Amino acid sequence: MTEQTTTVPVGAADIGVTGLAVMGANLARNFARHGYTVALHNRSRARTDQLVAEHGDEGAFVATETLAELVQSLAVPRRVLIMVKAGAPVDAVIDQLVPLLDEGDIVIDAGNSHYEDTRRREAALAEKGLHFVGVGVSGGEEGALHGPAIMPGGPEKSYEALGPMLEKISAQFEGEPCCAWVGTDGAGHYVKMVHNGIEYADMQVIGEAYDLLRRVGGLEPAEQAEVFTAWNQTDLASYLIEITAEVLAQVDAATGRPLVDVIVDEAGQKGTGRWTAISGLDVGSPVAAIAESVFARSLSSQRAVREAARETLAAGVDEEAQRAPQDTDAFVEDVRQALFASKLVAYAQGMDMLAAAAEEYGWSLDLGTIASLWRDGCIIRADLLDVIMQAFGGRDTSRHPAPGTRAPGQPLNLLFAPEFAQAIAEALPAWRRVVGTAVAAGVPVPVFSSALAYYDGLRADRLPAALVQGQRDYFGAHTYLRVDREGSFHTLWSGDRTEVDGEGVPVVMPQPTEGDPTQD
Numbered sequence: 001m002t003e004q005t006t007t008v009p010v011g012a013a014d015i016g017v018t019g020l021a022v023m024g025a026n027l028a029r030n031f032a033r034h035g036y037t038v039a040l041h042n043r044s045r046a047r048t049d050q051l052v053a054e055h056g057d058e059g060a061f062v063a064t065e066t067l068a069e070l071v072q073s074l075a076v077p078r079r080v081l082i083m084v085k086a087g088a089p090v091d092a093v094i095d096q097l098v099p100l101l102d103e104g105d106i107v108i109d110a111g112n113s114h115y116e117d118t119r120r121r122e123a124a125l126a127e128k129g130l131h132f133v134g135v136g137v138s139g140g141e142e143g144a145l146h147g148p149a150i151m152p153g154g155p156e157k158s159y160e161a162l163g164p165m166l167e168k169i170s171a172q173f174e175g176e177p178c179c180a181w182v183g184t185d186g187a188g189h190y191v192k193m194v195h196n197g198i199e200y201a202d203m204q205v206i207g208e209a210y211d212l213l214r215r216v217g218g219l220e221p222a223e224q225a226e227v228f229t230a231w232n233q234t235d236l237a238s239y240l241i242e243i244t245a246e247v248l249a250q251v252d253a254a255t256g257r258p259l260v261d262v263i264v265d266e267a268g269q270k271g272t273g274r275w276t277a278i279s280g281l282d283v284g285s286p287v288a289a290i291a292e293s294v295f296a297r298s299l300s301s302q303r304a305v306r307e308a309a310r311e312t313l314a315a316g317v318d319e320e321a322q323r324a325p326q327d328t329d330a331f332v333e334d335v336r337q338a339l340f341a342s343k344l345v346a347y348a349q350g351m352d353m354l355a356a357a358a359e360e361y362g363w364s365l366d367l368g369t370i371a372s373l374w375r376d377g378c379i380i381r382a383d384l385l386d387v388i389m390q391a392f393g394g395r396d397t398s399r400h401p402a403p404g405t406r407a408p409g410q411p412l413n414l415l416f417a418p419e420f421a422q423a424i425a426e427a428l429p430a431w432r433r434v435v436g437t438a439v440a441a442g443v444p445v446p447v448f449s450s451a452l453a454y455y456d457g458l459r460a461d462r463l464p465a466a467l468v469q470g471q472r473d474y475f476g477a478h479t480y481l482r483v484d485r486e487g488s489f490h491t492l493w494s495g496d497r498t499e500v501d502g503e504g505v506p507v508v509m510p511q512p513t514e515g516d517p518t519q520d
């Protein structure tokens with residue numbers, strides 16, 4: 001710890017926040033509004049001054065110029081929350097902070113950091129006796145100020161000193177904080193990453209519904225705003241549906257056109273969706289709908305290629321399918337059901353990858369409690385999340401399944417929960433009709449169709465994976481399992497095509513003998 005260097009009050013602040021852009025500034029104000037004394041720091045002083053000038057009357061703030069001053073102003077154990085750009089800036093701040101801290105102090109990274117970085121940082125700081133807590137925060141600017149969803153990881157012990165503060169500033173759903181310790185080391189950032197992966201898919205399926213309603217249904221943005229407003233009264237009710245209605249209703253002041261028509265159709269991405277898709281591959285969880293939503297953003301960004309494709313590639317569409325449906329209301333309802341079913345699949349895939357990651361990293365993630373954190377405050381908040389939470393046994397913050405396992409009684413897949421199996425069964429005819437129409441009309445619906453393929457893949461009696469195994473065995477002697485006996489087998493494809501077992505011993509099928517009761 002450095003010597004006192006300035007007139008900043010020593011040990012007066014409950015928490016320090018460094019990084020006062022959109023998220024950091026609003027979180028700092030949220031802490032202050034809840035009665036905490038908040039020490040403020042930003043790399044460039046202007047943001048600190050601006051916050052104090054504009055919002056200094058909202059609570060107790062201590063403005064500091066340097067990280068040394070920030071640390072000096074904090075009560076022990078010190079809690080320093082970092083809210084800077086994810087990646088190298090977080091390491092830069094940690095490197096400057098660590099020499100200033102004492103054993104037992106807590107460093108909190110609340111940005112969208114990659115969970116592997118969090119694991120690395122926690123291990124490094126633990127060697128110095130410091131607690132490092134990776135915390136997922138969702139809710140954007142408004143959520144950070146009025147109550148975000150908060151997903152803390154890190155050492156469970158650190159939650160004793162940090163949890164009550166985080167729970168106080170988090171969103172509250174029916175009296176329960178949208179904040180709970182989710183698991184060790186990078187678990188908090190992993191859960192936030194999956195939240196964002198689901199967010200990508202949710203936004204994409206809404207986009208696909210909009211595209212179909214416009215290009216096949218003939219509904220203009222203003223009309224669709226009404227449709228989405230009505231959908232927000234159904235089982236689709238969610239923040240994303242609500243803001244979609246608002247975006248679609250917005251008219252561009254400069255041109256008088258719908259705003260959505262003057263926005264360039266190229267979706268940005270900062271990385272969390274891509275990380276989710278990559279991690280899904282790493283942990284062997286088929287998060288295809290989430291991955292497709294990332295690819296849809298990537299494709300949208302290939303503007304030069306898309307322009308060339310428009311000139312070069314044939315449409316070959318079914319003009320009948322492109323024609324406005326005779327019964328618009330029925331088509332709108334079909335699209336709503338397809339949207340609901342696809343969204344459910346995205347959630348099922350997100351929850352599945354959480355279970356797979358728990359196994360991979362030895363985390364004890366409780367899926368019911370995690371779903372409970374997303375019921376309010378975050379971008380994917382939706383009525384559906386309360387039902388998802390119930391499907392995973394409800395919220396129980398003391399339920400920590402053995403590392404790498406599911407809590408007893410939780411369904412193997414969200415879609416198996418009776419209420420969801422039933423909901424999908426009812427939506428299926430519409431879902432299939434919508435995907436069929438989209439394909440025939442040439443409207444891309446990568447997530448609607450991928451989600452349906454996932455569903456059909458799950459429920460198939462037999463998958464063509466058997467043929468793939470045969471191919472793999474043919475070119476690479478990779479072996480295959482048989483449906484009728486234990487062990488692995490290989491066919492001598494370039495020899496006489498007899499089958500050998502794992503030891504290379506030819507397999508001789510027992511010849512049926514007359515009267516053998518085991519042979520029909």
Ligand SMILES: NC(=O)C1=CN([C@@H]2O[C@H](COP(=O)(O)OP(=O)(O)OC[C@H]3O[C@@H](n4cnc5c(N)ncnc54)[C@H](OP(=O)(O)O)[C@@H]3O)[C@@H](O)[C@H]2O)C=CC1
Nearest residue numbers: 019020021022023024043044083084085086089111112140
């Ligand atoms: N915006 C959102 O809706 C959400 C963002 N997040 C995550 O929260 C974090 C903060 O996001 P946001 O508020 O949008 O801000 P930005 O991601 O735009 O980051 C800006 C902040 O980072 C600081 N910074 C950048 N580089 C360095 C560095 N090398 N050393 C020290 N400070 C540095 C900036 O300081 P300076 O002012 O000096 O440039 C500024 O305070 C990010 O990880 C983001 O992904 C999470 C949820 C929602």
Ligand SMILES: O=C(CO)[C@H](O)[C@H](O)COP(=O)(O)O
Nearest residue numbers: 138139268269270271272379
């Ligand atoms: O974490 C967030 C919301 O939950 C951030 O807004 C994040 O930036 C969203 O991701 P992207 O910018 O890639 O769309």
